[in-house]
Amino acid sequence: MTSLSRILAIMGKEFIQMLRDRLTFGMMVGIPVMQLLLFGYAINTDPRNLPTLVEMGDNGPASRAITQAMETSEYFDLIGLTTSAEETESALQSGDVLFVVTIPPNFERDLLRGDRPQILLDADASDPVAAGTGAGAFPTLVQEALAPLLGEMSPPVQTVIHRRYNPAGRTALNIVPGLLGVILTMTMAMMTSMALTREAERGTLETLLATPTRPHEVMIGKITPYVFVGSIQVAILLAGARLLFGVPFLGSPFAFLAAVSLFILVNLSLGFLFSTVARSQMQAMQMTFFIFLPSILLSGFMFPFAGMPAWAQTLGQALPTTHFIHAVRSIMLKGAGFRDVIHDIWPLAVIFAVIATLAMLRYRRTLD
Template sequence: MNLTRLFAIVLKELRQLRRDRLTFAMILGIPTLQLLLFGFAINLDIRGIDAAAVDQAQTARSREALATMAATGVIALHGQADSPAQLQEWIRQGRISLGIVIPADFERRVETRDAPALQVMVDGSDQSVQAAARQLATMPLAGVAASYQSVEVVNFYNPERRAPVNTVPGLIGVILTMTLVMFTGMALVRERERGNLEMLIATPVSPWELTLGKVLPFVGIGLVQVTVVLLLGKLVFAVPIRGHLLEVYTAALLFILANLALGILISTLAKTQFQSMQLAFFTFLPQILLSGFMFPYAGMPKAAQWLAEILPMTHFIRLIRAIMLRGAGLQDMPNDLLALGVIAAVLLIVSTRRIRKKLD
């Protein structure tokens, strides 16, 4: 082995890397940003879960019980409902994730200890909320022996606490993000590397026509992937689809468009297919880690939650779990539906303008 020749090759690669500013920036920027972001954002301690209560007893001890639960910081009480049925409806709509029911005979139950003193309703479509409910259930009431099981947990939508019921709907978002962003991210780059982009510039094709022409074939691919996951989830894991299939595909279509537009945007930024893969991976990690798919959204600091709100997967996870597991409709989740639509539209507009610059 000739060390001189080896050193010359190494030096050549380092010089080439220095000239490739985007790759050089990603080598330093990706680990730095991800360490800072995820080091602060990923937190398994669940805090501030949206909750409401029904206090049918209206006694000093019942109010103290609610105050004690709120003081833990695990839940954030957002008012009182009129009945347990209204609490359940709010859970179905996604307005709250946890409901507390204090019965009218609360004082008698505490004194006789013949039944749980109060009930906690849980949105079983989110495993982190289930964990928070179990944490609250172990909390003794003031003035009551710790051995008394004072809290009864009622798990809606996933009473068996099966993990696939929670993970399979979210996996639709993960699979679509991982495949579609990467496929479209390499679309324009591949055309440029093969010399086809110059031929497209010579044609009267408009930026919108080029964008839609690149996006539309993958829309069909994305819908096929959704169908495959739904079928396998139903047949293999017995994951229910309680809502309307049309609404499932409507939410998925918006999410597919957002991912494809993001991929096209990446393809206008990258110079090589390797760079486009790096950028796609860089956008993939925040979506899977901050969307609530793997780690509880309620445990994140506010800055991380604000960042999660601009990620399409955050809103899709909420929509798909609400429709499939809780039987909610799109009309029950207007904010997430609107946010997903706005994100898709903004990404399409920005990516189309970037393509116009390439064509010009």
């Protein structure tokens, strides 16, 4: 016969056990709250105020009207003017800007003659979502800016949109390189943290702790095999990206190797750090997902990074996935070299040093 008192006793026991497992309980509450805040405030599929550079070949009233219209527009964030084609090319390749507007020499003269001069918008289409809105709004913005000067002449100029690095706007060219970061984040951190936590659960860690090994020796010995696993994953993903989706590899193999190596080490060190905190494999997995979700949402993998609010971009800059995805896309799609991605390489090195130091400090030679 079913006993309500026994059921209530078991329920009470489960609630007590749940409350004692503070880490798991915190994850149960923290992950929904984190998703709510990120999706509600940080994620924007219609990005505005994107960084833009203007190459001024002419400084007449019409040119100034166009730049002023861009400054007041919600689509563009005019961060500077330049007269150097090399500077604009470098800014696009490094990802510092998403748009470059080129106003040609003698633009004012040709406009007044009625020659319909061209004005060029170079858009970084490696992220087609981010480039699409601004590129679509630009011709209308130019026409409205020149209307007070030229009356009803329509259209007074030819606006040429040059979608760089991904002319066809293929989503695969943006998503597939980013998958490298997402997959390595999940697998490397999770495998390392669960492997060490499993040893603690089975009692085999006691034998390891009884040996004269030092923390850094344990760390190196534990993560090195997974470096080879990560290398195999990268090779498979690169082959699939090329053969199945036609994703090019235009940049420096050395820069790519540096970025991948550092990123694998960062995630393996992160897994080692998790294993020093988690008391069970379930906790290790939960901690991995607590990092994995922001890495997907705030790194620019799924949603345009430049369209996020400033606070979300600041959080994203603290994530290694953000720097890795940016570097890999620049190398594979834009032909970037090591110097072009050094601003993403050195943060990975700093993050690795911090996480590795914390992991070794947390490591205990004796069981609690």
